[in-house]
Amino acid sequence: MNGPKVSVTMPCYNCEDTVGLAVESILSQSYSNLELVAADDGSSDSTAAILREYAAEDSRLKLLFLDHQGVVGAANAAINASSGKYIARMDADDIALPERIARQSALLDQNSEVGLTACRVRFGGDSDKCAGYAHYVDWINTLVGADEISLNRFVEFPFANPSIMMRSDLIKQHGPFRDGDFPEDYELVLRWLEAGVEMRKVDEELLIWNDPPDRLSRNHPKYTVEAFYRIKSEYLYRWLKINCSTFPRVGVIGSGRTSRKRYRMLEQSGTQTAFYVDIDPRKVGKVIHGSMVIHRNEVPPPGDTFLLSYVASRGAREEVSEFLESRGYILGQHYLLVA
Numbered sequence: 001m002n003g004p005k006v007s008v009t010m011p012c013y014n015c016e017d018t019v020g021l022a023v024e025s026i027l028s029q030s031y032s033n034l035e036l037v038a039a040d041d042g043s044s045d046s047t048a049a050i051l052r053e054y055a056a057e058d059s060r061l062k063l064l065f066l067d068h069q070g071v072v073g074a075a076n077a078a079i080n081a082s083s084g085k086y087i088a089r090m091d092a093d094d095i096a097l098p099e100r101i102a103r104q105s106a107l108l109d110q111n112s113e114v115g116l117t118a119c120r121v122r123f124g125g126d127s128d129k130c131a132g133y134a135h136y137v138d139w140i141n142t143l144v145g146a147d148e149i150s151l152n153r154f155v156e157f158p159f160a161n162p163s164i165m166m167r168s169d170l171i172k173q174h175g176p177f178r179d180g181d182f183p184e185d186y187e188l189v190l191r192w193l194e195a196g197v198e199m200r201k202v203d204e205e206l207l208i209w210n211d212p213p214d215r216l217s218r219n220h221p222k223y224t225v226e227a228f229y230r231i232k233s234e235y236l237y238r239w240l241k242i243n244c245s246t247f248p249r250v251g252v253i254g255s256g257r258t259s260r261k262r263y264r265m266l267e268q269s270g271t272q273t274a275f276y277v278d279i280d281p282r283k284v285g286k287v288i289h290g291s292m293v294i295h296r297n298e299v300p301p302p303g304d305t306f307l308l309s310y311v312a313s314r315g316a317r318e319e320v321s322e323f324l325e326s327r328g329y330i331l332g333q334h335y336l337l338v339a
Contacts, residue, residue, distance in 0.1 A: 119205070245306065
């Protein structure tokens with residue numbers, strides 16, 4: 001094969017303080033048959049000048065200079081300019097550890113059935129000040145195998161976006177990132193999983209995922225909790241239509257206001273609420289929008305009604321799974337965790 005085997009794509013926007021380290025972390029990888037396609041998205045600081053300095057020293061750095069269009073446009077422009085068999089994502093404020101590209105490309109080389117891979121990541125923020133984000137990193141690091149990733153896709157986005165590597169032919173087949181009022185990385189993964197693409201991680205920490213206060217996912221409306229639930233509900237409804245034996249009838253674990261608000265997005269698509277499940281004695285026995293709230297000890301046997309757990313408090317997912325599986329429920333067959 002002519003040209004680099006791996007293309008690392010990196011959107012850049014006003015990242016003069018971090019882009020140098022990000023570039024160095026890719027160009028100093030143990031795996032050298034790569035190119036780094038950096039798309040400067042109309043930066044107004046010295047990002048472009050810094051990129052030019054690095055490009056003058058290493059011909060593997062390929063530069064694109066764009067009018068400002070946002071991260072999706074920049075990411076897709078970098079993909080379109082790539083020539084590798086494998087396309088990796090990278091952010092300009094993160095650090096790839098030296099073996100990242102070698103380990104991920106080896107996984108794809110050795111497992112032809114895998115279309116997208118990622119890795120475990122190291123949280124680069126303040127785990128005390130940003131405890132929620134740190135716990136999220138801990139959670140995604142537990143999802144390594146294909147089944148774990150697939151069955152937990154409706155909880156949250158199961159990857160750190162800049163840790164992803166995918167086959168370029170699948171981008172042509174299933175499409176790149178889409179722009180809209182939703183997180184583009186989560187939408188791509190949901191779309192590809194729906195199409196049957198297998199995804200698996202390298203079971204190693206290969207990226208330092210930093211969490212600066214100006215990170216786009218903290219500040220842009222397309223990355224709000226509501227935006228995640230909107231796109232999640234769209235794909236979840238279609239998954240249920242195919243895989244839920246009691247479709248459109250479902251039971252909803254969690255009858256609180258937040259759980260109901262998030263489930264409402266799915267209900268508007270056409271699911272029918274058989275009942276709500278709760279353990280709060282103040283809620284059990286009440287009727288909400290025509291559906292009874294039952295105690296969880298009253299849930300029917302597995303297979304009677306498919307259950308969706310919208311309980312999102314810390315530790316709740318594990319506790320719900322433990323309880324349901326003690327009753328014979330099987331994840332993906334009788335219930336899903338969706339919060």
